Amino acid sequence: MIIYNVTINIHESVHDQWMQWMQTKHIADVLATGKFSSARMVKVLIEEEMGGTTYSIQYTTDTKETLQKYYDEDAPRLRDEGLALFGDKMLAFRTELELVSEH
Numbered sequence: 001m002i003i004y005n006v007t008i009n010i011h012e013s014v015h016d017q018w019m020q021w022m023q024t025k026h027i028a029d030v031l032a033t034g035k036f037s038s039a040r041m042v043k044v045l046i047e048e049e050m051g052g053t054t055y056s057i058q059y060t061t062d063t064k065e066t067l068q069k070y071y072d073e074d075a076p077r078l079r080d081e082g083l084a085l086f087g088d089k090m091l092a093f094r095t096e097l098e099l100v101s102e103h
Contacts, residue, residue, distance in 0.1 A: 002067050003097040004036070004059040007044070009052045011089035018086055027057065029078060035070040036061045052091075067096065 010018045027039050036059040044054035061067050082090060 001099040002061050002064055003099065004061060004067055004070070005095045005097055006057045006059075007054060007093050007095070008057070009048055009050065009054045009091045010086070011052045014086055014089045015053055018090065021082075021085065022055075022057070026078070026082065029081075030059060030074075033070060033074045035066050035074070050091075064096070 022041065027041065030036060031039055039057060039059045041055055041057045044056060046054070048054055061070070082092075
């Protein structure tokens with residue numbers, strides 16, 4: 001299993017609007033691509049020096065190839081929507097994780 005992890009720091013001035021968009025539209029749009037089997041959103045409990053609130057959204061998929069198809073076919077459009085809505089009030093970075101074991 002591959003986990004596509006998107007960590008986002010969101011400025012307090014747009015936090016509520018962003019949270020609504022994430023939970024009612026964006027995560028659903030990513031899942032609607034058919035390339036992920038599930039998603040979960042967690043709040044990062046460490047306070048950032050830059051302020052804002054940080055979240056991690058973790059999407060699970062079967063293979064690295066499926067994730068690459070997401071990058072090629074869907075990611076630019078979905079990322080652009082967030083940038084258009086929130087601009088520099090949203091800072092995101094992405095990591096790819098491979099599940100080794102669960103206990």
